[in-house]
Amino acid sequence: xxxxxxxxxxxLRKAKAMAAERGxxxxxxxxxxxxxxxxxxxxxxxxxxxxxxxxHYGGLAHIAGDVRRMQQDxxxxxxxxxxxxxx
Numbered sequence: 098x099x100x101x102x103x104x105x106x107x108x109l110r111k112a113k114a115m116a117a118e119r120g121x122x123x124x125x126x127x128x129x130x131x132x133x134x135x136x137x138x139x140x141x142x143x144x145x146x147x148x149x150x151x152x153h154y155g156g157l158a159h160i161a162g163d164v165r166r167m168q169q170d171x172x173x174x175x176x177x178x179x180x181x182x183x184x
Contacts, residue, residue: 121149 104112116126129149157164 119149125149 112126112130113123116123119126121129
C-alpha cells in the first residue's frame with residue numbers, strides 16, 4: 098500500500114544514509130524499523146520480522162559437518178608438538 102508521510106528532513110536524511118550503509122532500500126529500512134517499533138510497543142518481539150541479516154543466518158548449515166571435519170584436521174595437525182623442536 099502506498100502512503101505519504103511527512104518526516105523531518107534530518108530524520109529522513111539519517112534514515113536514507115543508514116539504509117544505504119546497510120545496502121537496503123529506504124522502503125525496506127523504514128518497514129523493518131516500524132515492525133520493530135510496533136513489536137516493542139505491543140510488548141512482544143514475536144510480531145517483529147527478522148532483521149535483514151537473519152535471512153542469511155544458517156545459510157551454510159549444509160556444510161557444517163565439513164567445517165567440523167576441517168577444523169578437527171587443523172587441530173590435529175597444529176596440536177602436535179615435536180619435543181625435538183623444543184630442546
